[in-house]
Amino acid sequence: MPHTPYETLYIARNAADTFIPATAPSQYVASSASGPIDLTHPQGTSLSANTRAVAASIARPANPTLRNLHTTARLTMGEFDQYSAMGSKTVPNGIPSDGTAWGSEKNPAAFDLRSDVHTTPTMSMLRAIQQCTLLDDVFMEDPTTLSLERFIADLSGKEDGLLVLSGTMGNQVAFRAHLTCPPHAVIVDRRGHIVNYEAGGVATLSQAMVQSLDATNGTYLTLEDIQKYATLSEDVHSCPTRMISLENTLNGAIMPLSEVKRISAWARQHGIIMHLDGARLWEAVAAGAGSLKEYCAEFDSISLCISKGLGAPIGSLLVGTQAFIKRSRWIRKSIGGGLRQAGVVAAPMRVAIEETFLGGKLAQSHKNAKRVAKIWTDLGGKLQYPVDTNMVWLDLAAHQIEGNSFIELAEKYGVRTGSGRLVIHYQIGEEAIEALQKVFTELLTGKESAGKLAEAPHDPEDLKLKGKGVE
Missing domain, CATH: 3.40.640.10 (Type I PLP-dependent aspartate aminotransferase-like (Major domain))
Known part of the structure; x- marks a missing residue:
């Protein structure tokens, strides 16, 4: 079968230095150090020569001892998807308690521009x-x-x-x-x-x-x-x-x-x-x-x-x-x-x-960053630094705008920001960019836009940091 980058994720090693399918039975007992290497793919197809070479290149123990391997019971993909959708933390009836659950349709990272540390893993990462x-x-x-x-x-x-x-x-x-x-x-x-x-x-x-x-x-x-x-x-x-x-x-x-x-x-x-x-x-x-x-x-x-x-x-x-x-x-x-x-x-x-x-997702975030910068400058806003990649630095001081005021206003439009630094990572969605446009418009022209909340819940720590302490 064609080589896939995840083939080596499917193999485990037992006491006899034999590579075994990750979905195989849990009990293995060593018989000799020169036992065969079983590189059977759990889906029943052969692994590529490249993966065989990787597995074979891993050093064998000089004196393997008799032992049993314990393997955790594995969920099927369907079961895993269901578990992931519910999240690792649920209320008693199994409903996710907030929007941070695994696989939730509401990805908080899509509206969080404080830093790219707030990106969340995709389902393919979690399946891995x-x-x-x-x-x-x-x-x-x-x-x-x-x-x-x-x-x-x-x-x-x-x-x-x-x-x-x-x-x-x-x-x-x-x-x-x-x-x-x-x-x-x-x-x-x-x-x-x-x-x-x-x-x-x-x-x-x-x-x-x-x-x-x-x-x-x-x-x-x-x-x-x-x-x-x-x-x-x-x-x-x-x-x-x-x-x-x-x-x-x-x-x-x-x-x-x-x-x-x-x-x-x-x-x-x-x-x-x-x-x-x-x-x-x-x-x-x-x-x-x-x-x-x-x-x-x-x-x-x-x-x-x-x-x-x-x-x-x-x-x-x-x-x-x-x-x-x-x-x-x-x-x-x-x-x-x-x-x-x-x-x-x-x-x-x-x-x-x-x-x-390698999948090329970062390039689009750079385009989005330049788009956000243009929205700001078209309204008369000034930037602190040129936009080379995915960060937009608003020069709030040049417009006598306090960082905390910017943070609070942004949260009323549903986005989280630092004090002037916007990180447009690849999980930032179109809705967040539209919300930013409304924030910029109100900041620079004084005109409110639809969709603003009278009171918006926010993390007081965002205000204490004043744009610092973010990586």
Whole structure:
């Protein structure tokens, strides 16, 4: 049968080192270490040669012991759909208590422009969880997870990959793996996630000094910005720059591949490590700024978030050399990031990459963002930054509009926003854009539109944050 990207989600491994269908009986007893590899697809068709090779490449234990495998009872697809539609939290009569249930027709993400972290997993992502393998990733035995890590390594052009629980974990593990002997300093953009939203982890975990720089062009760091402040001296009074950490995209703006190459060439000339917080690198690639492999080639390590714009429920991936990933796996374990049945995390991540990124869904969100920006500017509104990808930054201050007033008005029209930053992720629907047009019209012209609620329930935390604390 034709190869499908999810074939490896259907196999599990027993004590005899035999790959078995995930829907097979639950009791298996080892007989020998050289038992046959059964790669029968649970639907009765043969797996592709590629999937056989992936399964066969996973190392066998030297001395397998007798044991029984416990497999959880599996629902049929129809049963799973019914369960998903009801949601994991229901009231006694089985009716979903709100619009956040699995498979609910009302997707709250379609009206939530605070951040792309609010995307929700699709049904195909949730189905992948049901079909994944349930073996131990700390022991590197889970086929679903190992397959994902090989897949992202190939997609990015790097030697190896590692599943981590979040972008913050990916960045911090990378820093700790690279920075082994203080004193050392890291150059970052002052507006970056690593500086503002990772709880000072660079200092506490890697004992590194952070050199926060301002981008003179207001959009992205240049080689000249970095050269001005990098410390190359070995004088005992100095803290030498050992790493440059860039973020792309940052505030929705793309760092051009040409500038990345300039910085990378200079860094390598001086033995400085290059790391990329690529949580939203997918957006730069979707915008045509360069391929994933072209960007990743300029860095020693890259953290790629799958739970933001791509829509997976959880997870990021770290890529780099085999030696780097080996050490990163060790660091990940030391901070509590080792997972047992990691397949439930890895499976929807794989679907998210293929369905959202490779499936071309990000490009439409960029068009929608430009459309939202045009609605605002056509009414006389000013923008803080150019719209390169899926973020629209409204310059509220230029119009003497307070952030809290904007948030409250938007919620009365049924959309949730931050204080001027609108993230038009791929799950934002037409209704949300129409609601934004009404919000903009009232803000800039004073004219109310139909559909506004006199009182709208809102989260007081939205007002406390004043646009900050959102990733």
